Amino acid sequence: MAASSLNNLVNNSGSSINCGDGFSGIIRIAVSITCAHTPPLGHSQVEYEHDHEHDESVSAAVVAADLISSTRLALKLDSVHTEYSAQYFLDKVAVAGQSLTVKECLEFAFKNGIPKAEDWPLLGSGVKPSPSHKPALVSMRGKVDEADNFEQVREVLKDQPVGARMHVYTPHIDLQQDAIYCGPSGEEAKFVGLRDGIVLKVEKISGKSIATVKVWYKKEFVVVKVAVSRMFYFSHLGIGPAGLLVDFCIPRLSMD
Numbered sequence: 001m002a003a004s005s006l007n008n009l010v011n012n013s014g015s016s017i018n019c020g021d022g023f024s025g026i027i028r029i030a031v032s033i034t035c036a037h038t039p040p041l042g043h044s045q046v047e048y049e050h051d052h053e054h055d056e057s058v059s060a061a062v063v064a065a066d067l068i069s070s071t072r073l074a075l076k077l078d079s080v081h082t083e084y085s086a087q088y089f090l091d092k093v094a095v096a097g098q099s100l101t102v103k104e105c106l107e108f109a110f111k112n113g114i115p116k117a118e119d120w121p122l123l124g125s126g127v128k129p130s131p132s133h134k135p136a137l138v139s140m141r142g143k144v145d146e147a148d149n150f151e152q153v154r155e156v157l158k159d160q161p162v163g164a165r166m167h168v169y170t171p172h173i174d175l176q177q178d179a180i181y182c183g184p185s186g187e188e189a190k191f192v193g194l195r196d197g198i199v200l201k202v203e204k205i206s207g208k209s210i211a212t213v214k215v216w217y218k219k220e221f222v223v224v225k226v227a228v229s230r231m232f233y234f235s236h237l238g239i240g241p242a243g244l245l246v247d248f249c250i251p252r253l254s255m256d
Contacts, residue, residue, distance in 0.1 A: 046234050049170065049190035051218075056099035059216045061089035062123065063196040064105030066214070066221070067163050068114070068140065070198060071251050074160040077140075083117035084109075084138070087125070102163045102196055103249050106144045110251075113137030140253055147248035150209070150228055154202055156250050163249040165194040166215050166226065167239065173217065173224070180210060182227045183244055191237055199245065202228065211245060 065086040072078040089105045092112075108114075115135035121127035129135075147153045153162050169183050170190045183189075197215035200223075204210070209228040214221050226244050233241040 045187065046169070046184050046189045046191055046237065048237055049192050051192050053219070054193065054195075057090060057094050058086075058123070059196045060100040060102045060105055061086040061094075063163065063198060063216050064089060064102045064109070065114075065117070067102065067161060067198050067251060068106070068109060070161045070200075071253060072140070075253055075255065077253060077255070085115050085117045085120040085123075085135075087117075087123045088115055088120045088135075090123075091120075103144050103146075106163075106249065106251050109140055110142045110144070110253075113139045141256070142251060142253040145250040145252055147250060150202075150211075150243070150245070150248075153199060153248050153250075154209075157199065157202055160251075162199045163251070164197055164199050164213065164245045165247040166197050166213060166224070167232065167242070167244050167246070168192050168195045168215070168217065173222075176222075176224055179225075180205070180227050181224045181244065182230050183232060191234070191239070194246070197224075197245075199248075213245065 065084045068084050069078075069082055073081050089100065089108065093105060093108045094100050115137055119135040121129060147156070147162065153164075156162050167183060168191070170192055172181065172183060172189065173192075195215050195217050197213045200212045200214055202209055202211045211226045211228050213224050213226050215224055228243065228245065230244050231241055232239055232244075
């Protein structure tokens with residue numbers, strides 16, 4: 001189904017599409033929509049589209065800082081939501097010509113500590129602190145674990161959020177609204193890449209596992225409900241077999 005057809009469907013409150021995995025979600029107002037039938041393996045209607053404005057290092061730094069904030073609050077290591085400096089990761093961890101990852105940022109913070117956002121120049125401000133400036137560093141001992149599957153993630157989510165990356169397809173992500181994000185289902189689509197995010201919770205809706213994910217997309221956080229069980233294999237793009245959510249990383253903060 002083309003994007004124009006999907007828009008026409010959205011505007012018709014009596015329309016619905018059948019989803020191969022049996023999931024049914026809501027899009028915009030009173031429209032029942034699901035992820036059509038599962039596409040054939042290696043379906044060629046999905047092509048890659050590079051987003052020239054996406055900066056992987058900025059994304060990793062922002063998501064890592066927010067994941068630290070959310071985790072410390074969930075574990076009651078901070079009494080209120082405290083913002084930590086994403087720019088500090090870019091200044092202290094980033095290496096020219098190499099992209100940062102969320103895991104690298106977390107490991108640096110656990111080893112060296114990290115300042116609060118208020119104690120370091122703002123992200124993207126271009127301000128460089130003087131060599132003599134020594135910010136107060138918040139110590140946060142711990143380690144980073146990786147989950148092999150979503151069942152492991154489900155257990156961790158009972159206590160804290162989990163880092164992840166999400167396969168992002170357009171126009172699906174842009175038409176999201178209040179729908180469940182299922183990715184492409186046979187219609188023409190563009191794969192814009194993996195985007196860093198934070199899995200906040202998982203719940204059962206109509207018998208299906210749906211994760212609420214905070215994703216860094218187009219230079220801001222967007223909150224998306226994601227169909228956990230959806231699997232893809234696009235051989236020409238080197239994708240899969242994989243779910244929409246991959247590369248789970250768990251910040252294991254010491255409670256001592």
